[in-house]
Amino acid sequence: MKTTLIAAALAALALPAAAHEYGFAGILSNTNSEEMPEITLSVGKPLAEGPITLKSGMMYELEIEADGTGELGLEGPGFFRAIWVNEVVINGLEIRPYGLESVEFDEAGEMEIEFLAIKPGQYYLKIPGSTGESQRVEIVIQ
Incomplete structure (x- = not known):
């Protein structure tokens, strides 16, 4: 009994x-994370092969590398509002922002953005002011 x-x-x-x-x-455990293709900022070169497909509820680390060929940035306000940013790492310094709208590189360097994909939909990241298809990458959150 x-x-x-x-x-x-x-x-x-x-x-x-x-x-x-x-x-x-x-949700922040290692078992809830997946790899994401790296994005490269370089004058005249494609950002990444796309579209990139993500799963809502999964953690990702977006690695952005700029080669210093120009002052380049990435914007994607819709994408940045559809994710929760855990941290941004620049030169080993961790930043825990409330949110992002864009990032910019004035010289060569690397940045990592760790985030949780939340809102399903179709989004993009692009170089501000650019019109070429290779200067934009489509991101789909399922």
């Missing part, structure tokens, strides 16, 4: 199956 009561109490305390999907650290 005691064994049955103890088993019933433990079963009542057990977390639902959905609570275990992401691991003990929740």
Whole structure:
């Protein structure tokens, strides 16, 4: 009888199956992250092969590399509003912003943006003021 009561109490305390999907650290755990293609900022060269497909609820690390051939940036206000930015890393410095609308490189360097994809839809990142298809990458959040 005691064994049955103890088993019933433990079963009542057990977390639902959905609570275990992401691991003990929740959505920020390593088991909830996927790779994303790197974006390269270089005058006259494509940003990335696209479109890039992401899954809502997954963590991603966007690596952006600028080669210094020009003062280049990336904008994508719709995309940046459809994600939650966990951190931006520049030269080993971690920044935890409330949000982003664009980023810019004045010289060669690297930046990593770790984010959670949230709102499904079709978005883009592009070099501000550019009109060429290779200066824009489509991003789909499913």
